[in-house]
Amino acid sequence: MKIIISINTTWNIYNFRKGILEALISKGHEVIALATTDVFTANLEAMGVKCIPIKINPKGINPISDLNLLRNYYKVFKVVKPDAILNYTIKPNIYGTMAAGLLKIPTINNISGLGTVFIKSNILTSISKWLYKRALKFSNHVYFQNKADRQLFLNDNLINISKSSVIPGSGVDIKKFKSKKSKNTGKRFLFVGRLLRDKGIIEYLEVAIMLFKEHPHLEFLIVGEIDSNNKTAISQSDLDFYLKQSPQIKYLGNSNNIVDVLNEIDVMILPSFREGLSKSLLEAAAMSIPVVTTNVPGCKDVVTENYNGFLCAPKDKVSLLNAMTKMIKLKPCKRHQMGLNGRDLVVRKFKEEFVVSEYLNKINQITKNKNT
Numbered sequence: 001m002k003i004i005i006s007i008n009t010t011w012n013i014y015n016f017r018k019g020i021l022e023a024l025i026s027k028g029h030e031v032i033a034l035a036t037t038d039v040f041t042a043n044l045e046a047m048g049v050k051c052i053p054i055k056i057n058p059k060g061i062n063p064i065s066d067l068n069l070l071r072n073y074y075k076v077f078k079v080v081k082p083d084a085i086l087n088y089t090i091k092p093n094i095y096g097t098m099a100a101g102l103l104k105i106p107t108i109n110n111i112s113g114l115g116t117v118f119i120k121s122n123i124l125t126s127i128s129k130w131l132y133k134r135a136l137k138f139s140n141h142v143y144f145q146n147k148a149d150r151q152l153f154l155n156d157n158l159i160n161i162s163k164s165s166v167i168p169g170s171g172v173d174i175k176k177f178k179s180k181k182s183k184n185t186g187k188r189f190l191f192v193g194r195l196l197r198d199k200g201i202i203e204y205l206e207v208a209i210m211l212f213k214e215h216p217h218l219e220f221l222i223v224g225e226i227d228s229n230n231k232t233a234i235s236q237s238d239l240d241f242y243l244k245q246s247p248q249i250k251y252l253g254n255s256n257n258i259v260d261v262l263n264e265i266d267v268m269i270l271p272s273f274r275e276g277l278s279k280s281l282l283e284a285a286a287m288s289i290p291v292v293t294t295n296v297p298g299c300k301d302v303v304t305e306n307y308n309g310f311l312c313a314p315k316d317k318v319s320l321l322n323a324m325t326k327m328i329k330l331k332p333c334k335r336h337q338m339g340l341n342g343r344d345l346v347v348r349k350f351k352e353e354f355v356v357s358e359y360l361n362k363i364n365q366i367t368k369n370k371n372t
Contacts, residue, residue: 002081006034034092037053070099082105095135110145111142113149148298149298187219199271271294286346290309
């Protein structure tokens with residue numbers, strides 16, 4: 001079969017959907033990536049994925065630009081004639097699905113997170129819901145990464161309950177993400193993600209400054225990019241201000257080998273306001289690292305309180321401070337056991353094999369239905 005996968009960027013496809021790509025290719029399917037190209041396009045092509053460029057502005061709200069995107073999707077789909085389309089992220093989910101619907105091409109959607117537009121309810125939220133409702137009526141199946149997001153769409157009558165379900169994110173490669181550490185000193189904390197206010201980066205930095213005063217031996221590390229296209233991103237000058245407050249706050253930039261970084265840290269911190277299902281938390285848990293995160297959809301799904309980490313309130317520095325302090329004060333053996341518990345949780349619920357198997361079965365189902 002000929003299968004298109006469409007996401008905002010080839011970076012996203014390579015870093016989050018590599019497992020499903022490899023599984024499809026191994027079964028002899030022709031896989032085509034339809035996305036904004038970047039340096040990871042070559043990585044996909046080396047895997048045997050054909051890449052077709054399409055310009056997607058994930059944050060743009062220009063209706064003319066969006067109509068052009070819809071038109072471009074239609075043109076590509078009409079020429080390529082795929083047997084199935086897998087859409088991820090907002091604009092592919094909306095405009096890619098509309099175009100596929102017009103051509104009666106079987107489509108699977110993945111709502112990997114609701115983003116800022118759903119965190120702050122406004123006119124843009126209403127428009128997005130309206131567009132989702134009209135697009136997803138063409139979908140053969142819609143996957144969500146947590147129960148709360150699916151319930152929100154059900155409550156607003158945006159999806160068909162029988163054609164939607166929850167899937168464990170993009171899963172984790174438990175062979176790649178595996179630690180051999182035999183102890184946890186609780187000295188090195190890590191935030192991984194885009195440096196957005198919605199990710200809780202400000203809360204993390206301000207709590208790090210508070211903790212450093214009492215625990216000068218601790219390190220607070222940051223991995224991720226400053227996403228200048230996102231309205232909630234902090235600026236370079238904002239980051240520099242916090243870095244000057246303590247020599248123990250260190251920005252490592254982006255990392256192409258997150259496994260090596262995770263092997264050197266003791267606790268993962270993510271004070272996000274909301275997630276689909278946090279990939280960084282899943283990878284940390286798979287590496288036997290205890291977690292402190294917020295009690296919100298997409299984060300709390302990865303943490304059982306006092307089992308593999310602690311939960312705190314979103315947008316609440318005091319709550320985050322208390323949770324991180326509890327982690328610091330734990331006995332090393334307890335922290336280490338928390339990490340092992342997290343690994344066990346991932347193996348039982350979030351293995352990449354679960355996600356790949358679900359997708360392969362669904363693709364076979366929707367394409368079989370089309371041909372009968």
